[in-house]
Amino acid sequence: TNKNVDPKKVVQLGDEVEVMVLEIDEDRRRISLGMKQCKPNPWEDFAMSHKKGDRVKGQIKSITDFGVFIGLPGGIDGLVHLSDLSWSEPGEEAVRRYKKGDEVEAMVLAIDTERERISLGVKQLSGDPFSNYASTHEKGSVVTGTVKSVDAKGAVIALGGDAEGYLRASEISSDRVEDARNHLKEGDQVTAMIINIDRKNRTINLSIKAKDAAEAAEAMQRMQQEATTGTTNLGALLKAKLDKS
Template sequence: TLVDGAIIKGIVKNLTDYGAFLDLGGIDGLLHITDMSWKRFNHPSEVVEIGQELEVRVLKFDKEKSRVSLGLKQLGEDPWKDIARRQPVGSRIFGRVTNITDYGCFVEIEEGIEGLVHVSEIDWTNKNINPAKVVQPGDEVEVAILDIEEDKRRISLGMKQCKPNPWDAFASSHEKGDIVSGKIKSITDFGIFIGLDGGIDGLVHLSDISWMEADDVAIRKYKKGDTVEAMLLVVDSERERISLGIKQLEQDPFGSYVATHPKGSIVKGIIKEVSDKAAVVELEDGVLGQVKAADVAKDRTNDVSEVLKVGDEVEAKFVGMDRRNKMLTLSIKAKEFDEMNKVLKDYKDASAGTTSFGDLLKEKMDK
């Protein structure tokens, strides 16, 4: 009767960490731990006990060495066979939690079939949740089939997929441009995270905090726990990202100024800073312009601070801009040059009359 494939009876006589030895009547056979059950277990004593009579299948009989390999689970059909047909990807099923680890929990969805719910698939908003705080061994839970690798006997399960997706819910109830409010949950090097409805977070990137202030200056005005309003800029529920903007609640002062003062305009402001190479002029609504040394006067200027002083009011021509740094390029020299050209044009126009060039120039300078 000891032939490969035969079904025989034996009595468990000894247990080890790697299996059980059975008395087959004059010869012992090894029932290895991996051939005891299709189910997950930790020790042979969870499946068999000493003195128990078992019906087993002969997996291999080495007559020369008198070694017999036995199998218990081989008496039944492999539960993994056709698992993908019975439990297709995307379906939902109730199962029992069998084991909990740091990286997730195992759930038995059929007799002998377990799948892993990775920690990232337990909760929509907490990616590093402690599984032991959510489930316990023996709990019945609903899971979704995410992936099946039948050849590797692996099934990926998800618990959060059986609950409403807060990102989808937020996207369906909000539109770009909506004003939202929430408490600041954290502040990082790249922006501010704000808690929103459904337990999700939105990010205000550094560049979306203030129109005019430097990023590092603007972010220092906020602290964790503050309640703030922001405009909804982007909702990407698939990537679970929400972009918010605080500065968008107000009109861009720089953009507004440029819209009402086109390039070539004569603008007026107060000198805010002066160095040997340039002067910074504060215009309306905090908009700044820069006058470089070469644009201060017709004559060469080696040190701007010798010509312009902090607090001086100046008029200059708007000749260019740095949109990225929100700085206008101004020229006092160009303004004076334009004025001189106008005087010359007026002189030519009036040359048929009696007005002299000196009179026109004096009239212009007196204005």
């Protein structure tokens, strides 16, 4: 509910109203009254009928520097903080897709009746792409993705399902790479190894260099095994021939 309502918009001179005595100040000969206290508390009503994780719909009442206010039943507003608008976009960019009057769906994240605050989230309506990807891939996995953006320091790789990984310029090749743009461009398909998953900072680090080194080591191991097998077979043939003679 609006905390700064113009009384002229609520009551007119001569109206009969029901009020509750809030305070009696005998020294100042003043009695404080309240109208809203005579009606059910809309915040408590909302808390009674909704819980964390519930989905709600409402119209956008206002958009501020820190989030989007959505109108809810009972004349109260819920706030979607900028950080809760999108998993993949910064809040400052995601908020540009919204305007006053739009009807949106959101998830209830928290209800604080004492402070009269309801926290909502839009991105929580869908699964966290980072957590989903990290739960099915581990360090050392070889993955394929598409270059989403690239600058001199490295490239952002789209891994599918809105998950992203980062490929530093130094991890592109065993040779020294001064500028990643000389090796990659947007749209290129990249196969690399996951060298780190940082759940706290929500980053997935990739390396083509590590993938190539692992493949080279595996190929060397196969060659050594084949050479050992070949030597063993030759020795067995010679022994069999000597045994016959």
